[in-house]
Amino acid sequence: MNWPALIVFILLFTLVTVVGFVAARWRRGDLNHINEWGLAGRRFGTVVTWFLLGGDLYTAYTFIAVPALVFGAGAIGFFALPYTLMVYPFVYVVFPRLWSVSHKHGYVTASDFVRGRYGSGLLALVVAITGILATMPYIALQLVGIQVVIAAMGFTGSGLVGDLPLIIAFVILAAFTYTSGLRAPALIAIVKDLLIYIVIIAAVIIIPMQLGGYAHIFSSIPADKLLLKAPSGGNLGTYSAYATLALGSALALFLYPHCVNGVLSASSRKVIKRNMSLLPAYSLVLALIALLGYMAVAAGVQHDPAYAGWFKQYGPNFAVPALFLHSFPAWFAGVGFAAIAIGALVPAAIMSIASSNLFTRNIYKEYLKPNATPAQEARIAKLMSLIVKLGALAFILFLPGKYAIQLQLLGGVWIIQTLPAVVIGLYTRWLHRWALVLGCLAGMLLGTGMVASQHFTSSIYPLQVGGLTVPGYAALYSLPVNIGIAVILTVILRAFKTPEGMDHTTPADYEYDTE
Amino acid sequence: MTRVKRACWYVVLFAIPYGGVLWAALYNRMEPALFGIPFFYWYQFAWIIVTAVITALAYFNKV
Numbered sequence: 322m323n324w325p326a327l328i329v330f331i332l333l334f335t336l337v338t339v340v341g342f343v344a345a346r347w348r349r350g351d352l353n354h355i356n357e358w359g360l361a362g363r364r365f366g367t368v369v370t371w372f373l374l375g376g377d378l379y380t381a382y383t384f385i386a387v388p389a390l391v392f393g394a395g396a397i398g399f400f401a402l403p404y405t406l407m408v409y410p411f412v413y414v415v416f417p418r419l420w421s422v423s424h425k426h427g428y429v430t431a432s433d434f435v436r437g438r439y440g441s442g443l444l445a446l447v448v449a450i451t452g453i454l455a456t457m458p459y460i461a462l463q464l465v466g467i468q469v470v471i472a473a474m475g476f477t478g479s480g481l482v483g484d485l486p487l488i489i490a491f492v493i494l495a496a497f498t499y500t501s502g503l504r505a506p507a508l509i510a511i512v513k514d515l516l517i518y519i520v521i522i523a524a525v526i527i528i529p530m531q532l533g534g535y536a537h538i539f540s541s542i543p544a545d546k547l548l549l550k551a552p553s554g555g556n557l558g559t560y561s562a563y564a565t566l567a568l569g570s571a572l573a574l575f576l577y578p579h580c581v582n583g584v585l586s587a588s589s590r591k592v593i594k595r596n597m598s599l600l601p602a603y604s605l606v607l608a609l610i611a612l613l614g615y616m617a618v619a620a621g622v623q624h625d626p627a628y629a630g631w632f633k634q635y636g637p638n639f640a641v642p643a644l645f646l647h648s649f650p651a652w653f654a655g656v657g658f659a660a661i662a663i664g665a666l667v668p669a670a671i672m673s674i675a676s677s678n679l680f681t682r683n684i685y686k687e688y689l690k691p692n693a694t695p696a697q698e699a700r701i702a703k704l705m706s707l708i709v710k711l712g713a714l715a716f717i718l719f720l721p722g723k724y725a726i727q728l729q730l731l732g733g734v735w736i737i738q739t740l741p742a743v744v745i746g747l748y749t750r751w752l753h754r755w756a757l758v759l760g761c762l763a764g765m766l767l768g769t770g771m772v773a774s775q776h777f778t779s780s781i782y783p784l785q786v787g788g789l790t791v792p793g794y795a796a797l798y799s800l801p802v803n804i805g806i807a808v809i810l811t812v813i814l815r816a817f818k819t820p821e822g823m824d825h826t827t828p829a830d831y832e833y834d835t836e
Numbered sequence: 837m838t839r840v841k842r843a844c845w846y847v848v849l850f851a852i853p854y855g856g857v858l859w860a861a862l863y864n865r866m867e868p869a870l871f872g873i874p875f876f877y878w879y880q881f882a883w884i885i886v887t888a889v890i891t892a893l894a895y896f897n898k899v
Contacts, residue, residue: 396864396876399876399877399880402857402880402881402884403857403858403880403883406853406857406880406883406884406887407853407854407857409887409891410850410851410853410854410887410890410891411850413850413891413894414843414846414847414850534872535871535872535873536871536872536873537872539872539873539874539877540872547866547874547876548864548865548866548874548876549860549864549876551861551864552861559860560859560860560861560864563860564858564859564860567857567858568854568858594894594895595895597891597895598888598891598892598894598895601884601887601888601891602888604884604887604888605881605884605885605888608880608881608884
């Protein structure tokens with residue numbers, strides 16, 4: 322057991338727990354009301370929204386999954402950089418429209434919007450279920466992040482001791498979300514970011530100094546890992562994979578229920594835009610964190626027998642914890658582990674709150690118990706947030722992938738299928754509601770099929786075009802099929818004059834602003 | 837310029853980083869390196885800064 326690290330870790334976690342309980346009283350609202358538990362009463366300004374939205378990016382994805390991919394597979398892992406680079410301009414243009422129409426009509430989820438826009442309960446249901454399903458593997462990724470850092474503090478072995486890190490991670494997350502809703506993550510996000518900044522600054526300055534500078538780090542990476550595999554012999558290699566992973570992830574990110582939630586809890590359009598113009602700063606840091614993967618290679622942690630047991634159990638996902646243990650004094654490794662664990666905990670809480678909101682509003686209240694009281698709603702939301710986390714646990718147990726990032730990529734394959742209904746729906750109502758339903762289902766089936774053909778270990782599908790093999794992200798390959806089917810069926814349904822449903826929104830609603 | 841017209845211009849500006857990073861053949865090489873950092877890496881770093889400038893411009897022009 323690494324006592325110094327563990328003690329620092331526990332101290333920092335206690336601090337965060339205290340902040341969480343204080344948060345429950347912060348700008349007091351009735352937490353038994355779902356609007357308060359889940360959207361914090363829609364009152365967040367630039368600063369809190371920044372930390373909330375930033376929290377969607379600074380997760381175990383950034384700290385564990387991306388460096389792990391860079392560590393194990395090299396340059397391809399850097400797709401996260403163009404991904405975060407492309408996401409903000411897209412959100413800047415598109416999502417203020419969602420904020421406006423939602424604010425005008427009191428929508429809290431993407432599914433609410435779809436119901437109002439297309440007058441279709443079925444389409445709203447499909448969007449809600451897709452959102453909940455897609456969030457589970459993303460939460461699973463966060464659990465893996467918490468799991469590996471807890472393991473790094475001295476839990477190795479098989480049987481109960483080997484399972485303990487995951488069990489502890491799950492219990493912490495469940496207890497944390499259950500008690501205080503969205504307020505706790507929002508306030509803790511600030512503490513979390515401070516911790517993370519400290520660790521990042523230390524990591525990107527101290528570790529390269531120990532390793533002899535960035536130039537030396539790059540020169541110690543095998544040449545075939547430093548660059549993408551160039552196309553050869555009728556195979557586009559990793560070029561197409563790199564681009565489709567980046568673009569697919571960028572288009573998918575803000576469709577996740579927790580990101581919609583983050584956008585909608587902003588207090589005005591301007592707050593969203595201001596954040597989207599500030600958040601690219603996060604990308605710069607993400608790029609530096611990705612390089613931790615190379616630093617781990619340069620430090621030679623994979624050949625160090627001290628870490629062999631962990632690498633055997635957690636694979637490349639252990640790269641960053643091993644690097645911290647290798648480079649930092651034990652107490653500061655504890656700070657780093659706490660930053661990663663809290664950095665995974667906060668988004669995981671936000672994700673499970675958002676998807677349980679979705680269930681409560683768009684499934685429970687819509688179909689199961691229309692006359693539920695606010696107190697009943699809040700209780701169901703809390704219960705559902707637990708069920709979503711159990712689903713996440715199932716993904717970890719039944720999808721034995723080498724790279725944790727695969728969990729997030731799988732979520733992306735699913736959530737991107739709601740893009741036609743939500744994003745295209747923000748601009749035009751031309752697509753028919755039933756065509757959208759069938760398009761989405763077709764996209765889900767095709768995308769999942771592509772990943773299944775890789776035995777769920779990779780989301781890269783080797784598409785055959787003529788004699789050419791074009792490996793690419795299944796999300797981006799299934800989306801055009803989804804849209805294509807929606808377009809064709811729209812033409813057919815319209816020819817038969819199928820009822821279009823009622824649009825409750827007007828063009829002016831999409832420009833509505835409070836300021 | 838009207839607000840709508842200005843917004844259209846910015847959509848074009850926003851598309852520039854997409855063009856810059858989506859085709860990896862453009863930058864998948866070692867040279868010219870910068871302070872020992874291969875071109876592949878510092879090229880993409882540079883695009884983050886360009887993107888940040890573009891989104892900041894859009895914000896200050898109230899697009």
